[in-house]
Amino acid sequence: MQMKWSVIALAVAAGSTQMAFANQQAESNGFVEDSSLSLLSRNAYFNRDYKRDNVNATRDTDVEVWGQGFIGKYESGFTQGTVGFGIDAYGLLGLKLDTGKGRNGTGFFPTDSNGTPEDSYSEAGAVVKARISNTVLKYGAQFPELPVLAHDDGRLLPQAFTGTLITSQEIEGLELNAGRFTSQNEMNQTGRDSGNLRSINVLGGSYSFTEDLSAALYFSDIEDVAKKQYANLNYTLPLAAERALNFDFNIYQTDYDKKFTKTANGLDNTIWSLAAKYSMGAHAFILAYQQNTGNSGYQFDIGDGGSAMFLSNSYYSDFNNEDEKSWQASYELDFAAYGVPGLSYKTAYVRGYNINTALDSDAKEHELFNQFKYVVQEGAAKDLSVRVRNSIYRANSAVGNDLNEVRVFVEYPLNIL
Template identity: 35%
Template sequence: MTDIRTSASLLAALGLGLSCNASADFIKDSKASVEARNMYMNRDFRQSNAAQAKAEEWAQGFTLRVESGFTEGTVGFGLDAIAQTAIKLDSSRDRRGTGLLAYGAQSLEPEDNYGELGLTAKVRVSKSVLKLGTLQPQLPVAAYNDVRLLSSTYAGGLLTSQEVDGLTLNVGRLEKINLRDSSSNDEMNYGGVDSAHLDLAGGSYAVNPNLTLTYYYAQMDDIYQQHHFNLIHNAKLGEGVSLKTDLRYFDTREHGDHRYRSAARVDGGRIDNRFFNGMVTLGVGSHKFGLGYQNLSGDGDFAFPGLDPYSVNLVTFNVFSKAETDAWQARYDYDFSALGIPGLSFMTRYVSANHIETAAISGGKEWERDTDIAYVFQSGTLKGLNIRLRNATFRSSGGLTTDVDENRVIIGYPLALW
């Protein structure tokens, strides 16, 4: 099979080789931006007597994004690019592992710098766009991660169609993954077992402005197959009062030759579970009050690619996706614009989980408490500059997972180049 990156290069060359007139929108509709992100992160493990007392690193990242328009005509061609680099400011072998910096597999020394370049060829027909090459999907069955210096990427192909008003369809195949602290494209993987690819198909339909229904099917070759259903409803209850309901359900089973059984997990690594999670959020003026719940039943951990499961309990440190995990969440958000300070926001949440099953522990418990305060400059020379202070505390029972006290300081500055 022709390599996807080679196909992307050929499509790009074809699009760029058209006449200057046909390329007018290719240039005119293009845009480029760069984001500088400075991040300090400290994870303290000392309270759990872990072998590594803490993980502490400070680094600077830069991400350049360039997106072309499409050439004119019934079939339009375009090309996107993403270039990322991270620079070590402070780290060491005994403080590595925050996810900010790559480190050598043998030496375990954090790299002084690392980076990557990704290219994406795209073809548009009517309201459908095919992308080949580097991808960053945000879908319930496959999402990229962007909570460190650099964002993760996938390599593959993705077709997105919006031919029908209110309906968005996606069909794709992801063949490689590049994690947030890596500069290499690796095999799709779950539980330490490689897979040739992940196929996905599905979409979302806006029944009306307040109700959206979603369905997706995903299959990680020889590991798992998955059905996903999602309902999001927004209701206005009165002046300044709203209620948002977000309900998510996954049915995940084994697929193929079941190589995942070799993993040292509960039930021999078997995947056969149902995962319900959802959140109801009441908005009152500048306040938001959220209540979330999840139930993961069946055999094995919840399966997903990369680092981000589509769950309301994907929080700062933990993902609460171990086998049989039941959990609830309480969350509060406040927007300080009501007090005359636009751009300043506050969030705190608490997640408590129990009934957790692993190969070594039955009936385990976990909890996490997070607090964020963030400010985005609204005007002047520093417009867009954002500062976030993030604190997380995580605890588990019986050595289920290493306990953590964590602090992050994140400073970001996005700049539109054209």
């Protein structure tokens, strides 16, 4: 409840200092006039080369999958009047290009009763929505992106949730969200509620005090699983022309239900991260520290989505094991300053230690991450993007299996309306 009252206090404080901005509903052009239709073509390839199973000291089965996905989205405008109504809809289609029973994995394709990946799979969903002023109510299949409820879009097709979400932006700089969702569709499944979610309630908001300072507070209750609280503070200190120092602090506090943990009193966990980013023109240097405390590791995608991990040290590994501490050093480069607009590069090294496992009270893991991304800037292929990332991951004890991973994403968005 403390988090809920903090969110309300944040809204009241904001309301006392800011006036409401333009009324979005009053500016509506109509159901058809403001509608849009888009199609995203996504070609994705994963290769995980396992070096050894650290527990059994044997080589694990490598994973190699390649697929083509299509993500179509329609968003209507709102009807005119004090209360506007509209409809959103989506259609998903995934096609298997290459993999096999022995190489399938990573949440790409559904499998049949023999464990063989399906050649294709599809899903569709829709939302009905209403808007008053700058407050929108949606009910139906959605793709939430909140710190305590965030759908995973890191494979061929995105994860979806069905429920109700209210988003209010009545005060400039302030966004409030409240919702209840009762089903979760996994990325590689087509059946309704393939994620076996009973329900999740979410409440929270974010507020930009200035252009350089913002904060967020969120609360969630996943039925029979966990209660979570989240907070964020982000501050940018301008230093000189094209130079700035940014600080980003994130923290989750989780109380796991005894029905979920199968323990008498349940388990608890607190995980936080602090990242400092120094930007200098085309270059950026990041240092980050992350720490986990409590009698459990931090768990997500337990009804709150596969991206409910708004923390600094999250790449292939999330460095979220019990008692784990980790630090990161990374570098980013924007090649636009060197005559190649649209091309960017990122490299990061993260080392985790002090991990408490059944076999070792001081286990370790580390990862070297590299990624290139290019977005076509003009011409017939404008907005076509190619992203190539590689992770080299090593761990000891029962933390994880040594592996080298390559992911390639080629995406082309097409705006039809």
